[in-house]
Amino acid sequence: MSTSQYDVVVVGGGPSGATAADDLARQGWSVLLMDRQGRTKPCGGAIPPRLIKDFDIPDHLLVAKVRCARMISPKDNRVDIHIENGFVAMVNRDSFDEWLRERAQSHGATRLRALCDKITRDADGVARVHFNPVTAQGLGEPDSVRARMVVAADGARSEIARQHIEGADRTKYVFAYHEIVRAPLQDPTHDPERCDVYYQGPISPDFYGWVFPHGDTMSVGTGSADKGFSLRGSVGKLREIAGLSEVETLRREGAPIPLKPLPRWENGRDIVLTGDAAGVVAPASGEGIYYAMACGRMVAEAVQQALKTGDAACLKLARKQFLKEHGRVFWILGLLQYFWYQNDKRRERFVKVCEDPDVQRLTFESYMNKKLVRKKPMAHIRIFFKDLAHLLGFARV
Known part of the structure; x- marks a missing residue:
């Protein structure tokens, strides 16, 4: 059995996992970034200016x-x-994701092309991540490493979440x-x-x-x-x-x-979810890259605090911070999808609403900067009443 140990093993090398690995490696922690590669997620590939600047x-x-x-x-x-x-x-996800993984490696993360199998515990309680290396001939012989912390970035319907996180099916x-x-x-x-x-x-x-x-x-x-x-x-x-x-x-x-953040992202001990595994894709729009990378950064900060203090409760900070910054936007977008996407009559009215200059301006200002625009209260009031009129069928289409 392998005695190799890392401070953090990140399972999944998409934008969220690669960002978490990069941030943790920059802080001097030993990081293993495990990703099977060879598979590109279906994605429109849109990224806002805020992402370009922040990352x-x-x-x-x-x-x-x-x-x-x-x-x-x-x-x-x-x-x-x-x-x-x-x-x-x-962006094209194949080249974009690979660039993010290479950046993490350039800052000290160890890369491993492998398929995670399961997580067990050694006699001393330390997590052991089991995997099969991916080779040109297929899957290699089973192997494993020890990890003080595991960041699960293994995508929607995360197998790690299913096995270790309570409420992982509630999304x-x-x-x-x-x-x-x-x-x-x-x-x-x-x-x-x-x-x-x-x-x-x-x-x-x-x-x-x-x-x-x-x-x-x-x-x-x-x-x-x-x-x-x-x-x-x-x-x-x-x-x-x-x-x-x-x-x-x-x-x-x-x-x-x-399209809904999971109710819990951590196991209370040494495993924490990020990205699609945590459910951080915006309702209505399906936008995921920015939120995945922002989530990866918050998870990296929480993991670092847990490693420094030895307090696993620090892992809860990632979800708390994410919902503080983006929870209201997710709630609003969820309502938008529920009301406007139900049938073609409502969809017709929704597109009509999008003709409004106030809607266009405030929507894109919020999208580009990832913050709700608060500086124009009268515009918000006008949008509210126009939206209500369309929803109730008072406005002409």
Whole structure:
């Protein structure tokens, strides 16, 4: 049995796990970053300016800079929301995630390509992480390492959470599917700086569909919590509507996406969840990269405090801090999804609401900076009454 021991073993090398590993390695802790690699999560790939600034993301990773979002209603009403004085960046998850893992390694984290099997305990109570190395020939012989702390960044429906965290099954999921296609760069109707968002029942009965530019490729996808809904058939319809049926398909990807933070992120001892494993994907929008990385940073801070003090209660600080900063936004977005995504009549009214300049301005200011805008109370009041009028059917569509 191996005697190798690390201060922290991070299981999962996506944006959240890689960020936690990087932050902890920079602080001088011995960190093992374990990731199976070779699988790219379905993701629109949008990141706001706040993420670029907070996490020092270099420009070469930004494959597109979006300056307009087009909202498309069930009746094909189209509302273009222009982003003033800025942009939303697009990244390719395969290269973006790998860059984050390489950065963690450059700051002292040890990388291991492996598939985590389980976590047990040695006679002295220290956690032992069991894994199978991933090789060119497949899975290698079982091995293990000891860990003072384990950060579980192993994605939605985390196996570590299922085995070790109380209440891990108490969250909601949207099943996402997208196809990466060759961008029709020679098509005069193609706009490399515009995202298209489809609020149409045939595309998704309870979420939305998207067509996002990624430079020489595009992400075309949708999501739904309805297990009987054909995501692949929906994306086929979406490609037809968007004029992308004949372009080359490069790859297809699908995965569950959580839309509600788990009620508990730690085991009270030495295991803590982060990213999708913790359920930190925004309702309504499905945005996850920024929240995953912010969560990874908060988890790293909590783990460091636990290691310094020997007090496992410090692990609770990550969830507490995250909900303090982002809980209200998640609550509002959850209400938005519940009210507006129920049927095409409401979706039609929702897109109509998006025509309002106050809605556009405040929505993008909040999105870009990841803070609710409080400086324009009259605009909020106007939005409230307009929103209420649309919800009750008093406003004309």
